Amino acid sequence: MIVFVKFNSSQGIPVELAEGATVADLKEAVGHQQGIQTEHLRVIFAGRELQNTCTLQSCDLPEQSTVHMVLPPSRPAHESESFQQSQLGGGVNSLTRLDLSDFRLPIASTGLPVLLKTEEHFQAKTPQVTEFRHCSSFYVFCKSICRRIQPGKLRVRCRTCQQGTLTLSRGPSCWDDVLLPDRIPGVCQSQDCSGTVAEFYLKCAAHPTSDDDGSVALDLITPNARGVPCIACTEVSNPVLVYQCPDRHVICLDCFHLYCVTRLNERQFVYHPEIGYSLPCPAGCPNSLIKEVHHFRALGEELYERYQHYATEECVLQMGGVLCPAPGCGAGLLPENGQRRVQCDHSSGLGCGFVFCRQCKEGFHEGPCQTKPVAGAGAASQGYVVDEVAAQRARWDQASRETIAETTRLCPRCSVPVEKNGGCMHMVCPIAHCKFEWCWLCRVEWNRECMGNHWFG
Numbered sequence: 001m002i003v004f005v006k007f008n009s010s011q012g013i014p015v016e017l018a019e020g021a022t023v024a025d026l027k028e029a030v031g032h033q034q035g036i037q038t039e040h041l042r043v044i045f046a047g048r049e050l051q052n053t054c055t056l057q058s059c060d061l062p063e064q065s066t067v068h069m070v071l072p073p074s075r076p077a078h079e080s081e082s083f084q085q086s087q088l089g090g091g092v093n094s095l096t097r098l099d100l101s102d103f104r105l106p107i108a109s110t111g112l113p114v115l116l117k118t119e120e121h122f123q124a125k126t127p128q129v130t131e132f133r134h135c136s137s138f139y140v141f142c143k144s145i146c147r148r149i150q151p152g153k154l155r156v157r158c159r160t161c162q163q164g165t166l167t168l169s170r171g172p173s174c175w176d177d178v179l180l181p182d183r184i185p186g187v188c189q190s191q192d193c194s195g196t197v198a199e200f201y202l203k204c205a206a207h208p209t210s211d212d213d214g215s216v217a218l219d220l221i222t223p224n225a226r227g228v229p230c231i232a233c234t235e236v237s238n239p240v241l242v243y244q245c246p247d248r249h250v251i252c253l254d255c256f257h258l259y260c261v262t263r264l265n266e267r268q269f270v271y272h273p274e275i276g277y278s279l280p281c282p283a284g285c286p287n288s289l290i291k292e293v294h295h296f297r298a299l300g301e302e303l304y305e306r307y308q309h310y311a312t313e314e315c316v317l318q319m320g321g322v323l324c325p326a327p328g329c330g331a332g333l334l335p336e337n338g339q340r341r342v343q344c345d346h347s348s349g350l351g352c353g354f355v356f357c358r359q360c361k362e363g364f365h366e367g368p369c370q371t372k373p374v375a376g377a378g379a380a381s382q383g384y385v386v387d388e389v390a391a392q393r394a395r396w397d398q399a400s401r402e403t404i405a406e407t408t409r410l411c412p413r414c415s416v417p418v419e420k421n422g423g424c425m426h427m428v429c430p431i432a433h434c435k436f437e438w439c440w441l442c443r444v445e446w447n448r449e450c451m452g453n454h455w456f457g
Contacts, residue, residue, distance in 0.1 A: 158188040
């Protein structure tokens with residue numbers, strides 16, 4: 001196997017070793033190459049010092065991993081000794097294989113997690129726990145090569161020198177230790193650095209990575225070591241996404257993808273001023289919005305771009321802005337309050353220059369807005385030269401508008417055309433920022449009178 005060694009934070013040196021090689025063998029190879037006695041060397045990997053008798057495989061060092069090798073610092077590293085001793089003899093306790101699922105499924109909560117903590121459950125699921133024990137405990141979105149959700153590996157470095165030569169005073173015990181700064185101290189083993197603050201980050205485990213290949217932590221996705229069935233399809237899958245609702249509902253990634261696609265097509269995502277464009281638990285649990293929106297990378301590249309487009313539009317509307325109504329434009333605009341005449345800015349190359357009325361979204365006009373646009377209005381006054389092809393296209397658009405006017409009714413709150421395709425008279429505006437509930441016949445807010453008199457016609 002090949003291991004890349006950074007000696008005193010230099011560039012990685014490839015070292016080829018036999019299968020089953022120990023840390024002592026690695027020190028001997030590098031010491032011979034650098035002309036240094038092996039007893040003076042320390043090997044640092046993933047926040048701990050590796051002991052001579054440990055094999056590289058037991059230290060969770062896969063092919064083409066990068067380790068740091070340093071000379072002893074001028075000061076003792078007694079702060080990290082207790083953590084180093086706890087890591088002896090096992091890659092299972094390494095950072096990559098830490099199991100933080102208990103801190104996403106706490107026993108103190110009500111609902112399903114309490115049932116999962118019973119002795120009978122663990123006895124019944126012992127084979128599955130063994131099966132998943134050697135899997136990665138973390139999942140990330142790989143931005144560099146894979147560009148999809150992949151198993152991840154947790155790493156740590158010194159915040160001061162940005163090198164992986166820091167040994168931790170203790171291992172992380174919850175996601176807050178990993179995601180929040182200044183939670184765990186350590187001791188940097190580099191001679192020229194006195195850093196004491198640990199900085200955690202995650203990498204994609206599907207391929208060798210460099211120092212610049214960072215990945216986004218998807219903290220809600222975890223191995224299904226407990227064999228919890230999906231809330232949608234009831235199948236036991238691995239991995240799964242665990243919502244942060246009171247019941248900690250579990251959904252498999254396939255159902256999560258379908259859930260996101262369905263809600264995206266219906267524009268049913270929820271806009272939150274701090275979180276952004278997100279989704280709650282499918283069961284409708286309160287306070288369950290996904291905080292890390294990179295989880296929606298499960299949509300795929302094309303749909304994720306549409307998700308970002310919808311999120312931008314929703315942000316503009318929530319800020320009191322408008323979207324340019326010109327076909328093929330839709331640029332977001334933030335006119336001043338009370339300004340009726342709006343021009344789509346085209347100086348930056350993003351807009352189209354269309355001038356429209358803020359109230360009716362038609363071409364700008366003086367006087368009150370009309371319910372229906374006047375046919376032919378605006379073309380002559382603006383001096384447009386209309387050829388035969390354009391005229392045919394205009395007639396087609398006019399026919400489409402007439403069809404829309406005949407088959408739809410405007411939402412009483414936001415005036416968006418809504419089509420009724422069967423069902424009852426209880427209508428809900430499809431626009432995410434409106435959601436107004438109204439009666440198709442009365443065209444007023446849905447009430448008990450409408451419910452009793454003509455719910456079904």
